[in-house]
Amino acid sequence: MRLLIWLVTLMAAAIGIAVTARFNPGNVVLFYPPHRIDMSLNLFVVVLLLLFATLYVLVRTFYATARMPQRVAAYRQRRRERDGNKGLRDALKALFEGRFGHAEKAAMRAADLPENTGLAALIGARAAHRMREPARRDAWLAGISHDTTLKTARLMTLTELLVDDHRPEAALEAVAELNASGQRHIHALQWAMKANQQARNWPEVLRLVRILDKRNALHPALARRLREMAYEALLGEQDHDAESIRWTWATVPLQDRTVPYVAARAAGAFNARGLHDEARAIAEESLRANWDERVVRAYRDAASPAGSPSLLAQIEACETWRRERPQDAELALTLGTLCLKQKLWGKAQRYLEQALSDATEASMVREAHLKLAQMHEALGHEELAAKHYRQCALATVL
DSSP: OHHHHHHHHHHHHHHHHHHHHHTOOOEEEEEETTEEEEEEHHHHHHHHHHHHHHHHHHHHHHHHHHHHHHHHHHHHHHHHHHHHHHHHHHHHHHHHHTOHHHHHHHHHHHTTSGGGHHHHHHHHHHHHHHTTOHHHHHHHHHTTTTOGGGHHHHHHHHHHHHHHTTOHHHHHHHHHHHHHTTOOOHHHHHHHHHHHHHTTOHHHHHHHHHHHHHTTOSOHHHHHHHHHHHHHHHHOOTTOOHHHHHHHHHTSOHHHHTSHHHHHHHHHHHHHTTOHHHHHHHHHHHHHHSOOHHHHHHHHHTOOOTTOHHHHHHHHHHHHHHHHOTTOHHHHHHHHHHHHHTTOHHHHHHHHHHHHHHOOSHHHHHHHHHHHHHHHHHHTOHHHHHHHHHHHHHHHHO
């Protein structure tokens, strides 16, 4: 349609020009002494148009020639940008595909474009790290150390790669530098937690786990396992003496003290250092909040001396719990052990035999037979004692 309109317009213009030129009697005289040129007005218009066209072509040619270096530079810049952006896309694609050699080569091409240098360096560093080339990885990251706009990205990448390389001290230095700049986002806290875990800095691990748990940034199972590992390490250190274990326990938050695995570990640590009174207090507080067999075992190990009021208080507390949990084998074994220590033979035998009938674990069966053997031996029942010793030995073998 547009072509048809143009054709009609051109034809109308041609017809108009032809009619106008045919009925135009005008002349043009160019006089330059002693020369004189006469021509028709139509020829003069045609010559004028040709002169204008020639002049226009010459000016455009000169202008295009003058701009040629700029156009060539712009073309080369566009080609550089096209190649650099393609290299960046290829580098990302190869990195996600796991083709780390191709990713690093593509990152080198992408780095030729100044706008892509920083991101290409981050990709190249990750690719070199995956290929176990720490020197090239560090060279990539060092190349953008002056770029303040990429400081956070560089430090986050460095932290992640150092943690993966099991260099927690260097990773924590990067975390400290990141925190100094005021960046405390969740991902940084997660990598800081992993670095502290590798460095066995358990108090800091617990602090970070609490922060991340409040922000729902950790799976509950993972948070629980990390707490278990941290408290197991803190309370299970062999170089603890009585004062140091008390100080360590004092640093445990109140909400964690009644958690069964924490209380069981703490009571075991206090028992190992002869601090049975404190172990009993820890276990009783935890059992009142959350019943757990591990804490019951620690409570059994914290038995008071025979004939002491505290041992009688333990037996009374266990009997109270027994009324609430009549089928609890671990509690029956604990109550039988405490009665045995207090030389309450009838109660001891009844509770130990109850524990033996309800026991589901070989360790519990073994301990129940051992306690019954010790009781019969103390009472002079040699045959019964020998029988239970044999059963204890068989349970140990099985």
